[in-house]
Amino acid sequence: MPVTYFVGSRASNLARAQVREYLAPLKERFPDVTFTHRAILEGGDRDRRSPLATVSAVSGGSAFSSEQEAALARGEVDVVIHSLKDLPTATTEGLVLLPPPGRGDVRDALCGSTLAGLRRGARVGTGSPRRRAQLLAVxxxxEIVPIRGNVPPRLKKIETMALDAVVLAVAGLRRLGLDDAISEMLPVDQFPPSPGQGALGVQVREDSEELSRMLATVADARVDAAVRAERALLAELHGGCSVPVGAHARVTEDGTLRILGQVTSLDGRERVQGETTGAMAEPEKVGRALAEDLIDQGAERILSAIRG
Known part of the structure; x- marks a missing residue:
């Protein structure tokens, strides 16, 4: 019998592009299934001026995922497609995070200028503490200028706010067809991204067994292992989007899981970094092991100073 599933996401053009990307192979594999998109406005979309930590506190969770999770729990949608980097590491009761599909480019990009091309004292826009810290480290x-908003408006701030450049995720730019805006892709070994960057976070209710089996057909086991390791590292450091933690994991050709992690002070003056490997079948163990190494190097002291 024909069946319809309601798919939730944020209302931005990027969120809609991510939904289209995710659903494309599913529509081919299951032509009798109808997927209907529903846009959900998040606290971070309503308030684009307050710091994200403030917005998250008001929303009682995450500035970019709480409303979608609530709609999913209430049964208003059947599945939610997030940018995985926006989804907290703490699990929400009654909901489950499924293995994601293939991952976009994990790197950050400078738009407006290359790093070497930036004049001394140049004004660079970003609302991310991690990006701020990493830029100041090198x-x-x-001058780091706080900016908020969706991708196209942030690009326009180069002109409207007299900025020399802005930092944005390569994956988001490419999903919106804005490759031409990229001046330089920042190297992962020096600028590791937010845990989960470039990947989609796919959430369903725990009792959605048939839907979960369907969505599993587009899952990527290697990407799943990588992002689980990154999120385990972040969870062990008690971090979130408001702390400068970067991580990048990948599965090598021989099946080894390799993860790089970095913690930087907001002024860029202190930085600890490490890398470790382990079994692809134990991603959380690998991520936690690297977190412990970073803590031994002083990461907890850096993060405690930021948290106040």
Whole structure:
């Protein structure tokens, strides 16, 4: 019998592009199934001026996922497609995070100028504490200007706010067809991204067994292992989007899981970094092991100072 599933996401053009990307192979494999999209406005979309930590506190969770999770729990949608980096590491009762499909480019991009091309004292826009910290670690002369909003408006701020450049995720730019805006892709070994960056977070209710089996057909086991390791590292460090933690994991050709992690002070003056390997079948163990190494190097002291 024909069946319809309601798919929730944020209302932005990027969120809609991610839904289309995710559903494309499913529609081919299951032509008798109808997927209907429903846009859900998040606290971070309503309030684009307050710091994200403030918005998250008001929403009682995450600035970019709480409303979608609530709609899923109430049965208003059957599945939610997030940017995985926006989804907290703590699990929500009654909901389950499924293995994601293939991952987009994990790197950050400078738009408006290359790093070497930025004049001394250049104004660079970003609302991310991690990006701020990483930039200041290599260019302490820069003036980091807080900006918020969706991808196209942030690009326009180069002109409207007299910025020399802005930092954005390569995956988001590419999903919106904005590759031409990229001036330089920042190297992962020096600028590791937010845990989960470039990947989709697919959530369903625990009792959605048939839907979960269907969605499993587009899952990527290697991407799943990588992002689970990154999120385990973040959870062990008690971090979130408001702390400067970068991580990048990948599964090598021989099946080894390799993860790089970095913690940087907000002023860029202190930074600890490490890398470890382990079994693809034990991603959380690998992520936690790296977190412990970073803590031994002083990561907890850096993060405690940021948290106040």
């Amino acid at each position: 260019r302490p002369d820069l």
